Amino acid sequence: MTAGLSLHGVHLTRGAVTALRGVDLVVDRGELLVVLGPSGAGKSSLLRAIAGLDPVTGGTVKIGGRDVTGLRPGQRNVSMVFQSYSLLPHLTVADNIAFGHRIRGADRRAAAARAAQAAATVGCQDLLTRRPHQLSGGERQRVALARVLVREPDVFLLDEPLANLDAGLRTRMRTEIRAVHDRLGATTVYVTHDQSEAMALGDRIAVLRDGRIEQVDTPDEVWHRPRTRHVASFVGAPGMNLLPGDGPLRLPGVQASAVELGVRPEHVRLGGDGTTRDGPPGDVERVEVLGEDALVHVRLGGHALIARVPARTRPAPGDRVTVGVAEEHLHAFDLVTGERIPLPAGAGRAAAR
């Protein structure tokens, strides 16, 4: 089976800015791949390179096995949802959805029928006669989605389609997008800077940083086995704690001075009054309550560390606590390259000095 989409060594330079520095990526047919990264990582550039809106300065782009690197956007058979939705204000919802069909020469009636069908898929069939300025943000978003669904492109590209919606609507829409994808089974690349969106939506996540892909894996893998320290600290809210290997936390079997140790806030256990033997003692500096959970900022032997604990059992600022971390929850990264170091199997308790 050929891949739905594959990129090999893709470079993209615009003026003095290098947006992509050798991206290799294979998206399976029917897969929903989420590209995750901080702003400026090159996420949108990656989509634009796939779409052909920005010509690549190196490497190849293949869609369904067909080399499209030198083709214009209109010849690549891709559809794109822009962050701003990009609805044309002079057209009704129906005409906006049918826009691509009409451009490609479909007659008015056939295009309208397809538009109505696509609108029904995303639940905006009641809006067909309205104009964009009469729609709410969520409705515009649906229309923009319907517009890419109206054709049967080889690849769907979505550029932060939910970024302009409020939090509640965003959660609802991402569930719907996933449902629509599962029904249609189309190869999809979805760009976001929101990691919970990435976790919830993606079959796999590609973490992009500084124009390079740091890791492509399932959400589980990205969470449990981040391949670099950047992935570790970017994914998670807040991200993974990173401490020097020869600091307060220790991991037997690795060279302490050559590694950084990571632990997710969720895996830090705070106990007692700092006198038990479960781990080194730390001082609570600040506590942020987030409903059920609380984020506890602990100073541990000169290093800052965040722990996520149930809000009921949270300590108070100024308390002295024991910081306990199970060894299986520790991650080690090479201090120089930032790459993950496979951990020696069979470990007992860590962190006790």
Next chain:
Amino acid sequence: MSRDRRQLLLMLTPYLVGLVVLVLLPAAATMAMAFTETDLIAGSRLVGWDNFVELTGDPAVRAAVGNSLSYLAVSVPLRLVLAVGLALLLHRRARAVGTARAAVLLPGAVPELAYGLLWLWLLNPIQGPVNQLLMLGGQGGRTMFGSLPPQWLTDPEDARAGIVLMSLFTIGETFVIVLTARLALPPEAYELAELEGAHAGQVLRRVTLPLLAPVLTVLVVRDTLLSLQASFVPTLVVTNGGPPPYATTYLSLVLYQDAFEYLRYGYAAAVAALMLALTAVAVLIQWRLLRRWASRGLVGGQARLPGN
């Protein structure tokens, strides 16, 4: 009244005073004068509707109404097409685009009288550069198209065409407005069309023109208002309303001649009233048409894309 409002009113006052003293009062006085016979020497006397009755039978006025309307119908669309075309051509960054933009603006910066005198030379049938250009490669005193060279100053049709030709170079303001509006259009709309494989004609017809429509609407109305007056200086300087009797006599020229050559201020005021009425009718018709198109979704809407 709140402090802010008082301040606003204070700042508006100079303009309002100017508007009333320099525009509204003279306009009202002119309308009143249209019902009098005034020559500024013997004083004035009321004559009722006499001036208007005389208007209807005045061959100069009749010719001028026809000329003015045909000038509107030809010049306004041509000017708009030219300005839009140049703006769309010159909106991209490229070599010499700045110079080209300046070149489009420049003729509008020439004082009207100088502009008129310049065209008097340009349109000279024998030594004028326009005809010299047309006759390049022509045989036996004919133009390159094989026709006799236009007699800009002596043939009625050619003279009217000459006046329109003169108007086609003073499109700087319209050009700048369209250029700015085009630059403000969202790039996503174009990328969307690009992704669908739209060719240049489709982009123009389905994206650019509809998105520019609200601006173009305003420009058409504005150009119509200005055109009735814009024909004045050229005709005064270049053709003086001729060739005789009235080939290029426009309402603005009739008004001027009646007032300042024949000193018939009352009658000239009646001509001004006629001009005002014609302008109002022209704008009203355009407005109606545009309203109808807008209700069918052909024009209007917001120039900006919603969202973001």
